[in-house]
Ligand SMILES: NC(=O)C1=CN([C@@H]2O[C@H](COP(=O)(O)OP(=O)(O)OC[C@H]3O[C@@H](n4cnc5c(N)ncnc54)[C@H](O)[C@@H]3O)[C@@H](O)[C@H]2O)C=CC1
């Protein structure tokens with residue numbers, strides 16, 4: 001018998017529901033502004049053939065979602081060309097006993113990463129785009145993050161129309177069709193151009209890893225909110241002017257200083273962490289102000305989800 005619990009991807013998938021996941025990451029986002037988050041910037045090692053190994057250790061001090069955990073994630077882009085294809089990103093979380101530091105569970109972390117990243121965008125949208133219209137959602141990039149964001153946003157906000165664009169158009173068409181079927185709606189539609197997708201959208205999610213700045217500032221409606229998910233040192237999904245004219249928020253400053261110098265160099269106006277708005281120390285963007293949540297991902301989000309999954313695994317049979 002293993003000296004720790006092993007929680008597989010399929011078990012994680014059985015246990016997660018949006019309401020508790022959103023609640024867990026809301027605690028994690030707030031913790032960075034209240035002194036309850038202990039974490040460092042992500043450590044990244046470049047392996048031969050440009051594969052990557054990331055490590056994110058952290059401790060979240062919280063009665064409900066507190067945990068000591070460390071995530072190890074690899075990025076092997078050529079996995080997508082395997083037969084059958086495998087995800088390029090593969091993550092595992094080691095959850096430790098808070099009083100001894102001894103590992104008590106290993107949790108496979110791909111589902112966890114997908115759910116927590118989309119839930120973080122939901123929380124950012126809830127606080128940065130509060131009491132603003134949420135009729136049209138635009139999703140740029142129909143990969144893993146595009147899909148999970150579509151599901152999370154439709155479950156939590158119920159947009160009238162959810163537009164999806166992808167570089168390979170068929171992928172957007174297929175995703176819209178599948179989601180309409182799975183969620184029993186006709187809200188999902190595919191778009192042929194980025195401009196058609198983004199035009200008049202109230203909320204935008206960019207998850208395309210583009211190098212060529214797909215979303216131009218003139219396409220974005222004044223007062224819209226953008227969740228910029230992609231983290232790519234060699235490019236951004238949004239153009240420089242969109243960063244300059246928007247109020248830009250992040251999940252944690254230390255991560256921004258470490259990983260987002262290329263966006264700071266655009267002259268982006270970083271005004272706060274989402275947790276500062278939740279905690280009330282920074283104001284949310286006003287009416288007519290365009291906002292960006294530049295998502296990076298951070299250890300305490302993984303801690304909160306690992307604790308939630310571990311606790312649910314004990315009680316849900
Ligand atoms: N902020 C966070 O916490 C997290 C961020 N990410 C980031 O989200 C992004 C998307 O990740 P996944 O959905 O897992 O990847 P994926 O590979 O499943 O999807 C990426 C999508 O972008 C499209 N794409 C790729 N290159 C493009 C280009 N040059 N122009 C236009 N479209 C292009 C692809 O067609 C694909 O549909 C990545 O940058 C990843 O690093 C991923 C996990 C967590």
Ligand SMILES: O=C([O-])C1=[NH+]CCC1
Nearest residue numbers: 073113231296297298
């Ligand atoms: O938090 C995360 O898993 C990631 N953030 C950017 C790439 C992957």
